[in-house]
Amino acid sequence: MKLKIAVVQFKIAHLDPEKNLKRIENFVKKAAKKKAQIIALPEDCTTGSIEGVTKWLDKTQKTKKLFQQMAKKYQIDIVTGSVMGKVKGQAFNTSYYINAKGKVLGTYHKNHLYKSERTFLNPGKEISVFETPWGKIGLIICWDIMYPEIFKRLVKAGVKIIFCSSYWWEGVSESTEKYNHQEQEELIDALCVTRATETDSVFVYTNAAGTTHYKNGGKDVLIGHSQITMPILETVKKLNHNREKMFIQEVDLSLLKKAERVFESRTNLLAKKPL
Secondary structure (H helix, E strand, O other), X not given: OEEEEEXXXXXXXXXXXXXHHHHHHHHHHHHHHOOOOEEEOOOOOOOOOOOOOHHHXXXXXXXXXXXXXXXXXXXXXEEOOOEEEEEOOEEEEEEEEEOOOOOEEEEEEOOOOOOOOXXXXXXXXXXXXXXXXXXXXXXXXXXXXXXXXXXXXXXXXXXXXXXXXXXXXXXXXXXXXXXXXXXXHHHHHHHHHHHHHHHOOEEEEEEOOOEEEXXXXXXXXXXXXXXXXXXXXXXXXXXXOOOOEEEEEEEEOOHHHHHHHHHOHHHHHHOOOOO
């Protein structure tokens, strides 16, 4: 079975949801026109970093509803990136998977919060794995990629395709940049290949683009490097820059069965003792 995935490395207009949603809809429209079956967006794609200012939290789930309308209108499944908002009275960084009929198939609250998020967001505790026509899909967000245990949980739930929405910027490890100015790009590239291989899954990493400037004079330089990886092929498609761009890539899901026969990565990951 083959699947066409659109990956949007999106330059987010800071704290301007209306502008971002209009531009996102243009990408969704283009992806649908080119027969993509799923489109994936980056973390915080409607607001950018809200810097802990809770007035920017989506308290009514309005953004989710707009994505549902968009998916139904253009008949395409959407990985919504993530939305910082209130769910049942608690603040989460949440990603949704919405199918082409506008139905929410998956809801994921970011488990592993980055340090700047911990002051105003609650960490999620559950994983999100759900059935689709292409097999089981799982969602994670950004910093989750650093933690192997969540991938073991995804594999145990039978995941075949993992979407990782991200807002990864150069300053994540600013104290170490003097040793290697490409550290973050190299880290993400290595993790994307590793997570695909160890889980025997298609791994879709969607990062934000460009540079965000803040009123206090600070800035976030996004690393880009959105990509699709999978076993055997390793890096299927990657953007080696941080500029805004959408690519559409077809992946052959039958390769996953062949990879598992060769590497037995799922079997080994779930074994009580290493084989």
